[in-house]
Amino acid sequence: MAEVLRAVNLQQVYAARQGLFQKSLSVHALNGVSFSLNAGETLAVVGESGCGKSTLARALTLIETPSAGELWLAGELVDTQKKPEAALRQRIQMVFQNPYGSLNPRKTIQQMLEEPLLLNTQLSREQRRQAVSTMMERVGLRPEFAERYPHMFSGGQRQRIAIARALMLKPQVVVLDEPVSALDLSVRAQILNLLTELQQDLGLAYVFISHDLSVVQRIADAVMVMYFGRAVEYADAKTIFSHPQHPYTQALFSATPVAEVGEKRERIHLQGEPPSPLHPPPGCPFGPRCAYVQAICRQQLPHLRTLNQAWVACVRAEAINASSLPNTSAKSLLHSHAPP
Amino acid sequence: MKLFADEAWRTTWLYFKESKGGLWGLSFLGIVLFCVVFADLIAPFDPSLQNRSALLLPPIWTEAGHWPYILGTDAVGRDLLSRLIYGARYSMFIGFVVVSLAVIIGTLLGLLAGYYSGWLDTLIMRLMDVILAFPSLLLALGLVAVLGPGLLNAMYAIALVMLPHFVRLTRANVLSEKNRDYVIASRIVGASNRRLMFNTILPNCMAPLIVQATLSFSNAILDAAALGFLGMGAQPPLPEWGAMLAEAREFISRAWWVVTFPGLAILLTVLSINLVGDALRDALDPRMRRS
Known part of the structure; x- marks a missing residue:
């Protein structure tokens, strides 16, 4: 269209x-x-x-x-x-x-x-x-x-x-x-x-x-996840809901309540607050709250790049995906992304 | 641009009728306005005609009072009723002119200051602060001294003194309204600044302005009287109510009627205007209407 x-x-x-x-x-x-x-x-x-x-x-x-x-x-x-x-x-x-x-x-x-x-x-x-x-x-x-x-x-x-x-x-x-x-x-x-x-x-x-x-x-039809004034993930809805790749997106999606009795799922708890826009942190703005943060995240600002049919702004997305993949394959959409 | 269509007037009247106080106020104002218009026909005497043989005559229902001085006479033998009827002209004139001047100019300045914040806002508001910094009567007095004594100059001076209240009130309201979503919605569909100011924002700021205007009406009459008393406002023998009050001050202990009736006239007029203002505010506000 x-x-x-x-x-x-x-x-x-x-x-x-x-x-x-x-x-x-x-x-x-x-x-x-x-x-x-x-x-x-x-x-x-x-x-x-x-x-x-x-x-x-x-x-x-x-x-x-x-x-x-x-x-x-x-x-x-x-x-x-x-x-x-x-x-x-x-x-x-x-x-x-x-x-x-x-x-x-x-x-x-x-x-x-x-x-x-x-x-x-x-x-x-x-x-x-x-x-x-x-x-x-x-x-x-x-x-x-x-x-x-x-x-x-x-x-x-x-x-x-x-x-x-x-x-x-x-x-x-x-x-x-x-x-x-x-x-x-x-x-x-x-x-x-x-x-x-x-x-x-x-x-x-x-x-x-x-x-x-x-x-x-x-x-x-498409979803753009924003954090701190930037898009951190941008993909069509099906892709992003079935397989969120950015750690922030994963945390956000895990926080959505599911109407299922007895359904236990792992919730990613984010630590801290979004950084102050007056004093942005060096490197990735999500770094201070990210569970997967490493030295490289503090050195460079991640830009959106294509990865598995989505745009993701995370330098470690592949590594994170690899570690969480076993969990995501079979389960239903919303609670598929808990880290191991 | 038509401010109200006929339909809107009719609806306003429909809701105005609901308020008893408003109707009472409107009736009394009707009487006063009748006096204003037909003073020459209904007043029994000329307001400045003195009768040496009837000084300080009490009202007709007391023992010493007699016909035709229904409300008695003042210290130089002028008929009090006639003076009150003619005085309605001056008092209403002062009230209307002063309040209209202050409301129109004040609202306009407040709207500009609130809408275009920045240097224009600073300029207007600091000017208003300067006016507010003086005691109001003293400033009016000074202005009249410069302009020359007289009723008209006194009115300009009082209007200027009242201006800051309207400017501040309007500005405060505009500031709180201008970032509301409905204003932004109007802007998105292409409303010009002028349309946003006068058509979108101003009608939502009117309620406190109407109340302030009615309250100022009484202040205007009283301030004009005060200036008259100091020899700067209405000059004798003008039968202005406030000036009559001031002239009669020295007889307050032996002739109660010379102060009571002008005072009562001011009180009732002011009260009526306030009642009408209240009812009007409610009638103009769609939210107060029963659905």
Whole structure:
């Protein structure tokens, strides 16, 4: 399928002021992230809090202009330093995590959903009303609700409204920033179904940011695991879930609860905290917490390289794989990666 | 750009009606506004007409009071009721002009300062700090001394003194609202800075502003009275309520009515405005409405 979004070495650097007379330090919130996304596919971005997932979302939607790197939308290079123009905005839209904060409490659903059309198209008032009511039906809301205010809706309905707003301009790419993590379990399933349905019907490409691996496993075609502003592993979903290769990915996956009574599995407990972005450690940023760390890890920064159909940023991946392979072969996906 | 469509006005009224206090306040304000408009027709006397034979006459329901001085007369024999009716004009005028000036300019400055942080924010806020650093009445007094005494200059001075409160209130609200997701969502679909400021953020900052505006209304009337008392505001014989109060101060122990009625007029007007402001804030906020 056609590629709709490609990021090349995206970087986002913030200046952190230390004090009045001290030199300000730079924080690399996003440190060279690259990926490519085809129409109708979902790229899941996973990682713990503070790993740069949301910064990536903000860079992709150009809420914040990335400090460096290239962004290609449907084969066109986006000028990230310029204010995005209408044509570009129509192609990439976003759904936020918290449906209670992402809807303007002072506007009716109608006003909110027609805002994108009002600002970017020449549709008449009647046409806009028509478009809004079609879209509301599309996301499973009754069009009569258009004149209501957000506070009259439940969390799940609000998230449907937020999805509807993102789709009003018929985008090609939708960035979903933890779209279901604020919802309870039953509603979560409904929203995920809606997203899958919309994707199939409209050929949307999703960048799905999440920390919930069970959700990711269900929806993702490709997975990018981020740590400390970098991708540490990037592969298609099947490969990464059946055979995670980076020690961080393994630890992350082992932390996902499995709904099986009596199921005992070995959990990899990570020591310590992610390093301070103000003072990054030498070499591999995961080194200080890694069970397999050796002298070489502190000397060089690992870059993504291909290994067994995946991209892995670990210099010792082969050695680690070799030592854990006997365990991984037969068992089911999620609990296959305990070290011996 | 239309601020409200007709539909929105009707809904607002629908919810405004729910508040009893708001309705009471609105009725009293209606009476005051009626006095403002038809003062020439309903006032029994000219407000500055003196009657030497009726000095400090008490109200009509006391033993010494007599017709036609319903609320009595003041120290130079002017009819108190007529003066109150005409005074409504000045007090409402002062309140409206001062508060409108302070709200419009203050909100605008606060919005700019909060939205474009950086040097503009620093500039505006430090200017406001300078204004706040002076005792408010003293600053107003100084300004009037420079501009020349008179009601209009007093009003400009009071508006300037009130400005920082509105600027700070607006800025604080804008700062807390501008990074909310709904603002970012609007930005993603292409809203301009102006649209974000006035259409997206400002309506969500209005509630405390409406309350502050109604509270300032009373302050404006009182400050204008204080300036009048010091000879810098309304000049005699203008029947401005605050000035009447100030003029009557020396008779407070022997003629209660000359201070009571102007004071009551100020109190009731201010109370009504506050009640209306409260009800209006609730009616304008969709979250307070019953679904």
